[in-house]
Amino acid sequence: MSVLEVRDLTVRTASGATILDGVSWSLDAGGRLGLIGESGSGKSMTALAILGLLPEGMRATGSVLLDGTDLLTLPARELRRVRGAQVAMVFQEPLTALDPLMTIGRQIAGPLRLHRGMGRSEARAEARRLCELVALPDVERVLDSFPWQLSGGQRQRANLAMALACRPRVLLADEPTTALDVTVQAEILDLLADVVERTGTALVFVSHDLPVVAQLAEDLVVMRDGAVVESTTVRAVLGGAREAYTQELLDSARAVTRLPEGTAR
Numbered sequence: 001m002s003v004l005e006v007r008d009l010t011v012r013t014a015s016g017a018t019i020l021d022g023v024s025w026s027l028d029a030g031g032r033l034g035l036i037g038e039s040g041s042g043k044s045m046t047a048l049a050i051l052g053l054l055p056e057g058m059r060a061t062g063s064v065l066l067d068g069t070d071l072l073t074l075p076a077r078e079l080r081r082v083r084g085a086q087v088a089m090v091f092q093e094p095l096t097a098l099d100p101l102m103t104i105g106r107q108i109a110g111p112l113r114l115h116r117g118m119g120r121s122e123a124r125a126e127a128r129r130l131c132e133l134v135a136l137p138d139v140e141r142v143l144d145s146f147p148w149q150l151s152g153g154q155r156q157r158a159n160l161a162m163a164l165a166c167r168p169r170v171l172l173a174d175e176p177t178t179a180l181d182v183t184v185q186a187e188i189l190d191l192l193a194d195v196v197e198r199t200g201t202a203l204v205f206v207s208h209d210l211p212v213v214a215q216l217a218e219d220l221v222v223m224r225d226g227a228v229v230e231s232t233t234v235r236a237v238l239g240g241a242r243e244a245y246t247q248e249l250l251d252s253a254r255a256v257t258r259l260p261e262g263t264a265r
C-alpha cells in the first residue's frame, strides 16, 4: 500500500521553463526510497514540490497523493497542517532549518504544542524522549542550548528530532549529511536508518551519492534533467543497471568507493 504517490509531477517556472517533466513514483508505507541523480537533475525540486515549498513563481501540475489526498490541490491552511505533521523534511544544512534565537528544547516543543496539542511540561518531556531517540548526549543541556552551541552532527540530530516530533508518515531527507565530515556522516546515516526502522516512518532520501543511498534505500528512482530515467531497486542496480545513465552513476561511484558488486545493503 503506497503512502506517497507522485504522479506525472511537472514543474514550470513563470517564464515557462520546464524544471520537472512528468515525474512519477510511489513509496510504500514504511518503505525507503532513494532519489538519485547528478546536480541539477531535479531531486530537490521534487522534494520541495511535494511539500508545496517551490520557489516563488514556479507552478506544479500532476498529483502528489499522501494516503490518497492530493497535496497539490490542498488549500494553503490544510497544507500547513500536513507539512511537519504528516510529511517532514530534514535539509542539507542543519543551521538553515534551526532558528538561531530559540533553544533546541523550544524548537522541538513548538510542533508538539501546535500539532499534537501538548502543554508545556508534556512537550518538554516528549522533546527529551525525542532527543534520546536520536541519541543526543547530555539531553538537558542540549534542550537548553542554542543551535550555535552544538556541533554540526548534534544539530542534524536535533533537526531529525524536530522532524520526527509529529510522528510523520513520510520523512524527506535532502542530502542530510553532505555538510558534515565523513565520520559524522556515517553516524547520521546509521541513526537515520535506525530511527525510520524503529518508528515505521517511510523515507525519501535525496542524494547524488549512490553509495550513500545504497546504505539506506531499497527502492531507487534515478533522475536526469528533471525526468525519471528509471525506477528500480538498489539491489537490482548493484547487480548491473538497466539504463546506461544509471550504470554511469554506478561506475563513477565504484571508481571512488568500495561499493559492493551484486549485493545490496
Ligand SMILES: Nc1ncnc2c1ncn2[C@@H]1O[C@H](COP(=O)(O)OP(=O)(O)OP(=O)(O)O)[C@@H](O)[C@H]1O
Pocket: 013, 019, 037, 038, 039, 040, 041, 042, 043, 044, 045, 046, 055, 208
Ligand atoms: N529558484 C530557481 N529558479 C529557477 N530554476 C531553478 C531554481 N532553483 C533550481 N532551479 C533549476 O531547477 C533544476 C533542478 O534543480 P534541483 O535543485 O532540483 O536539482 P538537484 O538534483 O537537487 O541538484 P543538487 O544535487 O545540486 O541540489 C536545475 O536546472 C536548477 O537550475
